[in-house]
Amino acid sequence: MLKKLVIGITMGDASGIGPEIIVKALSHRNVYDICAPVVIGDPKFLKKAIEITNSDVSLNLINDIKDAEFSYGKIDCFNIDIIPEDLTIGKMSPVAGDAAFQFVKKAVELAKENKIQAICTAPLNKEAMQKGGHKFAGHTEILAELTNTKDYSMMLSSPKLKVIHLTTHVGLVKAVEMINPERTYRVIKLANDVLTRAGYKNPKIAVSGINPHAGENGLFGNGEEEEKLIPGIKRAQEEGIEVSGPYPPDTVFFRAVNGDFDIVVACYHDQGHIPIKVLGMSDGINVTVGLNGGVIRTSVDHGTAFDIAGKNIADEKSMLAAIKSAVELVPKN
Structure with missing residues (x-):
């Protein structure tokens, strides 16, 4: 024993x-x-x-x-x-x-x-x-x-949803400033490592966008997804990590709850905390x-x-x- x-x-x-x-x-x-x-x-x-x-x-x-x-x-x-x-x-x-x-x-x-x-x-x-x-x-x-x-990084976990954060206890403007491709890559890797250690095989990781509709090809924001998120996602993909996105923030958590993803990378504190707490404090x-x-x-x-x-x-x-x-x-x- x-x-x-x-x-x-x-x-x-x-x-x-x-x-x-x-x-x-x-x-x-x-x-x-x-x-x-x-x-x-x-x-x-x-x-x-x-x-x-x-x-x-x-x-x-x-x-x-x-x-x-x-x-x-x-x-x-x-x-x-x-x-x-x-x-x-x-x-x-x-x-x-x-x-x-x-x-x-x-x-x-x-x-x-x-x-x-x-x-x-x-x-x-x-x-x-x-x-x-x-x-x-x-x-x-x-x-x-x-x-x-x-x-x-901070990870939140509930029976139906797991979320890991690029930024946490800073204001929203500062949070967006802090996000960069290296940080995006590192958090994706941390998510993959912790879930692999917990017994997941090839965990499916989704990255949430920063702007509404994940920027919608430049329609919203100033290209933050292309500048700060996508290069980090591509680097992780090249290493064999099963990560995709960025996805619209208003739908990606719903998709994760329904089994499309094992964990979502959230860009800032409230983006990740709100869906977890709505599911049950x-x-x-x-x-x-x-x-x-x-x-x-x-x-x-x-x-x-x-x-x-x-x-x-x-x-x-x-x-x-x-x-x-x-x-x-x-x-x-």
Whole structure:
């Protein structure tokens, strides 16, 4: 029997729903059937989440992976005790923002040491993190910095659709400026690599256009498709990658949902995020693709939800999907 993969789950912002969805997810016995989960966070707030959710689980505080029990009913938690007990749940806090960053930093250290085989992140709050002293746009950029990765991308995955992005957390004008043939080629290659590793044979990749109707032969825009996308697509095709496009953005995602493509390359943040979230907020997950050292990171595709934190109504479905995807994406060789 193969040894189970150790999945490090970062707590995210302790003021949000992260602790609750972690406790709820780890209350599912089948999680322990597929992996060995360990939480990286402040145990005080896991204890509060256990009380809030009325979960029949306990905690095993550890300072080293070798001390973990990986036993259903007992959540292993790295004892990173850095948040005041009186932190208000449901409100933005720079202290919680800093702590969320520290949890991710510890997870990357463990991954580099091969003590965990993948990282699964609960949501953090960007404003809280930045006010806590860490000027990053989000998890993707933190992980790229901590792993010294320059060539990476965000992939969103749901049961019916997968999307990978050329640009993410920048304004629309800046996003279009940033797209170039090299970036297009690199993201196509990242998409092909991650899906191949996950078991797809010759994954079918579609590239979305930047302009309405993908420019319609120069009718819309200023030739961005011809300048920024097509050369990268052709280069990937010459290497044997099954990629095509650019396709009109208003139809390509529908076609992917209906099976024409395995993944769509989106040009900017909202172009990729909107179709995923329309399909179901709790079904999607976020994957950081291309991190140095082969670090695998998946995440829920929703935020901290301060408005419902502490009320025992947060849905753990996306966290369960993120854990499962982390297991599936770890290289098997």
